[in-house]
Amino acid sequence: MSTPFTDVAAEHALFNTKSRQKIQQTEFMTSAPTFRLCPPDVGLEVAFAGRSNAGKSSAINALTNQRQLARSSKTPGRTQMINFFSIGDTNRRLVDLPGYGYAAVPLEMKKEWQVELEEYLVSRSSLAGLVLMTDIRHPLKFFDEQMLHWAKDGDLPVHILLTKADKLKYGASKNALLNTRKRLKKLGLNCTIQLFSALRKEGLDELAGVMGNWYDYQLNDEKLIESDLSESDDTDNSDTEQADVTQETSEQKDIE
Template identity: 70%
Template structure:
């Protein structure tokens, strides 16, 4: 604001009263300046093919269901780019996927938590970019043999899936990371994957409690020494959608896949993709 006053004072010295430095003049200048910058930046984005958050959101809204795989052997070909959603059976994975895609029934959750034991694939804009909804974990109702089977399947997927570019771990903001959350993070570390943590159902806590939970979870993640980002998320309040869209857009390379039909993707070094540190919040 001080710089603007000096600018108008300079104009006043040149043009006299036509450039009077008052709040109204500053406001008018600010409005025109911001309109120009928005137009200019939008033009640059088009010229240099730079994807914006809005661009990512438009593509993500085109997400469609692809298939459900009971085992890794029945998953789609290991090409393109995938981002996996993982979390306990009550963490809100289905709600997060439905909210970010603006589709109420895209991802469906079982009425009996822990009973949906399938890997669900969703195409984001094209078959080369996929969201993967991993089976929920942590419920006692699931037979022990099934638990062991799926733990092994999840480990193999996170460590060995070449097209997997990152893991989004969802956890209820009201609870610290539990044993199997940390196990998923260790597997992600073994697979050299970046991790983005959604502290879901943030609307359940007041702002001060949210910050405390965020800090505590950050400390847990830092102790694991893996690349991570974290944010608050609420499906109920639609909070954190922009941050999540940016994560998905970057990890799924959405800007590169708009006009690609049949292409071979080089997945080398995808695990080195990094995130900007953000803060999110979710609901189931």
């Protein structure tokens, strides 16, 4: 019997060993206090976002198989920087966005984070996809929905993790997944979604598959374009060569 952790939209569940191995090569790159100080907007990056208590750091550490890559804190809302990690090289990046929505964070700081997050989601050209984490026991709070609408406005694909799925029994987890899907549909939001448990390391393969698809998607498009151009050049050269042969044949007949 399949587990609920494999219940991901088929078009994005293209997990392969290479994707997982690549992501486990993740290394810390740099931190930026504001959007304007982010690294150059080139290559491809996938951002992780969620409320401060949604288990974002735990998810990143479990995915990359590194205990302290993304530092988790007992005080939610402590992470105030946009953290960048390279995956193999600096043209493939994982981005840990500041947590949001925690009551203990001063209101002015919340407003600053909101401005930065919106600017990043709307303006970052290299952003290939957003992984949004939400606690399965309290899914899709107000600011989660706000993030999803920003992503929709920017035509940015989103994959949702219902985190801490180990806190619920199998049947309750499936119901939460089904109900969240219905809610997304009602809101007009087209996102893929899965159950996830960093504690039990369940759902990692599906998440890695989605990310691998995002990282490679634009490159595949470029390769197809280059292939089309190459074929076009070959066709043009072939036509030219055929015309030359025809002309030479005609000239030989005239001589004879």
